[in-house]
Amino acid sequence: MRMELQRIVDRVAARVKRPALIEDRRQRVVVYSEHSGVLDGVRRSSILRRHTTPEVIAWAREIGIMDAREPVRTPACPELDLLPRVCVPIRHQDLLLGFVWFIDENTGMTDEDISAVAEAMPDLSLALYRENLLGELASQREAEATRTLLVESPEARREAVRSLLTDGVVTSDGQVTALVAQLVVAEDEMLDDTARIALEHALVATRHWVGSRETLHLVRHDHGVLLLCGGRNTGRLAAQDAAAHLDQALRGAIRGLASVARTVLGIGDARPRLYDSVLSYQEAFQAARVGVQLPALGPVVPWPELGIYRLLSGMDARHLDVARVHPGLGRLLGDEAHQVLLETLETYLDLAGNAHATAERLRLHRTTLYYRLQRVELLAEADLKDGNERLCLHLALKLGRLTGQYQPGG
Template sequence: MQRWIQRARSGGEALQALVDGLAEELGRSVVLDDPLVRMICTSRHFGDEDRVRVRALLQGVADDETIRYVLSQGVAQWTRPGVLPGREDLGLQPRYCVPIRERGHMLGILVVVAAGEPLTQAETAAIDRAASAVAVEMYAERLASDGDEEHTRRLVSRLVGPDSAQRCAAHRRLVDDGLLPAGPHVVVTSVAVSGQRGPSGQVAVALRGALEPFRQTRTARGLPAVDQDRAALVQVFEREPAEEGLEQQCRAIVRSLTTFLGPGPAVVVGVGGRRTALADAWISYEQARVAARAARRLPRLEGVGDWERLGEYAVFLQLPDSALNDSLLPKPLRRLLAGGGNSRLEETLRCFLENAGSVPRTAEVLEVHRTSLYYRLRQIQEVTGLDLDNGAHRLVLHTGLRLWDLLQAPPEGPA
């Protein structure tokens, strides 16, 4: 075994050689995963393949359900080797898993299919030796990639930051170094995670994993910048992206983070306005942060906000959190909402205003007779003291209801 460890070359070839050598010695399938259970390299089969392994090889990644199961067993937090129980319903045979750690960093998981005969003491000793060699290689790669990632993070942070001189310098560097093109269509996405109580750094690892697929797509080049519990993704598209495509991308990010982190943390994603030059990415970024605030405060957005769809909420959310409180609500509306006993009148008022004051359309949507609707509208006017035939009065109530929506879900964590 020592001979093939010494023959292993640097980089990815070295890791592949280590995995292949261990598999040949054991006569078992071996996989090296990253901390998010995504395959880095794998050996050939030894007749012990299961459905999970076959699907992972065909797809290049394990199914979300399998990843969730593995992470739910705490494998990424293990400090010593252990056996991951099989799951017949997933088509998963037991695995012997060795966490690859070096100097406090969780680098990956060395996985040996443990179906059939139990591992002998000599086999586990061989796995330990291989794991030590893998840790050396992965730590060297980690040091190099950390330097590159920090350099990229600083450039992106300056590109979208408040200092115009730093923005110009970062823009020039990103374009000159070929990291991003100058245009023609630029969008920045903001991602934030709150409520995570796992190990320090776990959120950052998950954010990197969720955003990695968007560095290069069929229509765009992207550059993510991750900072603890939040991230920004700058993308330059060849053609103007459709709203539906951006929403699908955001939903994919949310699904990935939910898979990697479990159901506990709250994930919000905000998409900024579409710009025509990389130099204006900072504008899209500020808008993306506003959209993320909307995603946190408005449950109907289901965690994803888009600046282009916010409407009047984009104006309200320019206010700091400290200013978004009940004092902004117009007194007439507060009287209607007081005590929560007028929910039917609130629903009627919302529907009436959303339908531009049209009695026929409002009655149809609410499925009530027009006589009943007129009665409710008179009640609303009596409680609020406002005239629903007056455009300015309707604007006061409509604006108030929008603000009321934002106040129902106070923000938590980073925006």
């Protein structure tokens, strides 16, 4: 089918004497003709990366190409290094399949040129429909099997593993590590289709970097999943390398998207078999959730390094109440005047009650440190000499961070 599409696009390009490029409805490059003449940054990037950037996708959709049923002349956009174009929608029985793009610089396309393109539309739409159908069936089978690995019953997961191995989607049933990519939306924003497309582009780019047959990916409602499959790519260092690449790819993909404030990646522990992907995924998902709540942890959050947050992140929301852990500390959290006391207490407890180390870390005189700790004891009705009290106070502070009730400045 791809060869048929290539023949058609070459014929159309020769007829109108200008290069043509075909994208599917998600604006991924399918085929393109030989290029001569003016070439802008968007065409060059699309050919090299095999997909259009999220910024260009957003720009094109604002112009209305998704609803177009006739050719659309699009203006130049110097900010995106994009020249004027003619976009011809490709439809099959009114179903949008994709677009044919022509750069329309200097000698613009005439109505006769556009009519020549329209004459080729029946053949082009049928060929692209067949191409899309085959590609969608394959990708849907892979996506469904990956989804089954992450949520379904043991029997269904075993069948999903058999399907992935039989179809040659992955090379072996070896060790697996899950990464979860969470896009943190800006205030009063929602995760839109453009952001999800950016997320999928980053996941696919990382799959190509790692090895397409050693990875699986899935875009869910509010996050993306990357599974590293096969022993040599799933150790801790390999997972961190993949996470670093995915983090970089995400940053590039969301650049210019006002709806996304930042990204967080969670890494689960490796598991011995593909069947156990769900366990690594659950850990990666929880790690990403903690990273969303605690920006100080950085953009990549490995599950094994979360410490007490491994326990707290799995607690029922009804139990995430600081006052239940330590009522006295719960009262202090509600007053910003006590913030410095809480930060001093947390540092003291993080350093195992070492007053000397705490004073150095906070650059305090020892007398000031003792005064603050005594104030905490008085206001929270606590005894720092009691090990159980110190445990409850420390746990309450970490719980406060996770729930947003306690937000230290450092």
